[in-house]
Amino acid sequence: MPTTYTSATAPGALPLLGHAPAFLRRPLEFVAGLPAHGDLVRLRLGPLDVYVACHPDLVRQLLTEDRTYDKGGLVLDKAREVFGDGLATCPAAAHRRQRRMLQPAFHRDRLPGYAAMMAEEIAGTTASWSDGDVVDVPAAMYRLTTAVTARCLFAAHERAGALPVHDSMDVITRGVGRRVMMPLPGTDRIPTPGNRRFRRARQDLKEVTRRLIADYRAAGTDHNDLLSMLLSARDEDGRGLTDAEIHDQVVTFLLAGMETTAATLSWAWTLLAAHPAIRDRLHAELDTVLDGRPARHEDLPALPLTARVVTETLRLYPPVWILSRVAAADAELGGHRVPAGATILFSPYLLHRRADVFACPARFDPDRWLTNTRPSPGTYAPFGLGARRCIGDVFGTTEAALAIATIAARWTVTPTPGRPVRPTRSSSLSPRPFTATLARRPW
Template sequence: MPAPFFPTTRFTAATAPGGLPLLGHALALLRRPHDFVAGLPAHGDLVRLRLGPLHAYVVCHPELVRRLLTEDRVFDKGGPLLDKAREVFGNGLATCPAADHRRQRRLLQPAFHRDRLPGYAAGMADEIAGTTAPWRDGDLIDVPATMHRLTTAVTARCLFAAHERAGKLPVHASMDAVTRGVGRRVLLPLPGADRLPTPGNRRFRRARRDLREITRRLVADHRATGTDRHDLLSVLLAATDEDGRGLSAAEIHEQVVTFLLAGTEATAATLSWAWTLLAANPAVRERLHAELDTVLDGRPARHEDLPALPLTARIVSETLRLYPPPWILSRTATADTELGGHHLPAGATLLVSPYLLHRRADLFPRPDRFDPDRWLTTASPAPGTYTPFGLGARRCIGDAFGTTEAVLAIATIAARWTITPTPGRPVRPARSASLAPRPFTATLTRRAR
């Protein structure tokens, strides 16, 4: 095991203050989830919470986070967030336990080999062009919805070779209802709350049914052609393990839903936040325009342009630091163990928040400031400090895909357009399993180079 990057003689443990009878800290987490979580390091390195009847430990120190995310046999996927997410993803790559993960990762890895990125990038460029083609100077757009349509089209084209069907499938509405539903269930884990006949629960159940129908149609369309389209779905349908076993229909469904959601939600949220940050920081935006005018000269960005777009890439890294889409993760102790010198019983629920880590002033000076240039000197942060894609064997398999898409989208769009959020309407995070912004509008202004 590598030596700790943050040696200390003792990690502190405490119980978060302010718990209420019966509810514990659930109400504070529901009302202001991000602020509440970001304030927990002030109380200790391992902070205990009560969420209704559930007890959980929030891991606040980066060295303990490194251990938690890399020792996946001891700290396996589990806990309230995973339990609720499995209602949608089943036993897909993002939610399966360690015992299944190695097999699944090996079967899916060919779809994300670096040699495929140039081909994917070409499809990304086409979809970015298609999304922005109808834009007109002075148009008012719903930014999150527009970015979601863009990333949905990219995912459908690159991973499921189905771009011609993307606009006909109710993917956007279904995924929005699912992520919000999972978020509510995680933040308010009270017994029976998810079974109440509320409008939100009804939307969640309907969206799950819609997603199942979407995946059925994608698979049926793919099987009808009988050809290898060099996409994720082709890999899923042809994959066999060392025993010659392929994936069952249920397993294929779970993987398709996993990548539909993961391939759209995270990048759409990152792009939406990036436009708000650039609008609030005109000096950075001017430097971005200068880079794009020099490299692109008015044309769309291509894969071969990536090495010449370092500021654009740093903008993506800094946006992911401030607004990491998977803002909270959960694990379960598989046996009696210890973390930071403190005993944890088997079955203990542990929570990790990239949002919390990325807002620690001792790790990132002036953490609330949007400063892409911090990555000039922090290009390789110590494990456990910067975790928008997770860590260890469970690191996101599509991290390079997502960052490539984000860089190409920002470069191509910002080279031609300025996106200005509507004044007087602060953009705030949604209460969701993904750290996406609430709907907001912005004005498009065509750039005169």
């Protein structure tokens, strides 16, 4: 018998503003509570009517029927201001060509080379740490992932980790987050200091990437990095990417590699500190395999608990917690009509905390993945699904596993007491404020 999916309008809309105040005030709690009203829930955010797909089956339909539900809508349109038409934000008409051109850059045969660069940057970034240091954990993880991402993108640069992208990307990621969380039209055009910083940082980043692309083209050398792969990529007709297209891909890779992985690592330290029994088991695994040295790519198969910590952290705190699609034509989602041009939101955070999918969903339990290693499509989606699944998913989880293994093998990260950590939304979920004391483990 076919499943019947319910549809409803969320209660509590205010005149003119609709559900925008509730969404802005406590967005995670607001979104996570929507399944109580229906499988497809209609919201009004200011003058905009949007739908939220709450049921895993509807999310799977939304993400796999990518020509019916195209990239766009409330969230993606804001992100496109930064990413342009890179792989993460381009419409379906351009996606297949881009995906085929870029797939070789993320082929599994290239991963050991990237992982070697990751391991060097992780070891180098943490080499300056001292016993007893008090660190801003999200800032430290952001510096680490900046160094890793810049190295893998621009290995030919003399000091890839020192490229002037850190500050620009920090301003941009916060700016994108503010724009996504301000659904009322026109607010991003007001000449506030924040909006001016955002536009200036976006221009600075464009200039850095323009100069790097020109340098690489002039040298004509394959440096076995991502930018070299972008420059050599060809479509079926033998055409390469333009400088503008390469810029959009570089910005996409920068944000995906820096912000989202830094957020995942930061949450991992909060969760491990709150669950010392799991942390002790992780230390035992690392002591056995690494014996105090930095982790390498070939170590990862022998570190299954480390991998499960990454997977469970991504379940509880998916960095990209809300995304959107736009109906390309009148469509039917779960048996309910969605008009052409409508924005449909979906939230991995919501999906990952459904009690009918994950037992005790708020509990940090890496061992749940011992028996639930292949969740049903639509129930676990930190990287999306279908043809638009993140091309760098394995790249990102490899970086996170290497960083957790290398750091936890040598350090215990203890959060500062009395400072509750809460999710702060930039372009991704990040725990703030989060300071911690580093204690060197005996080696």
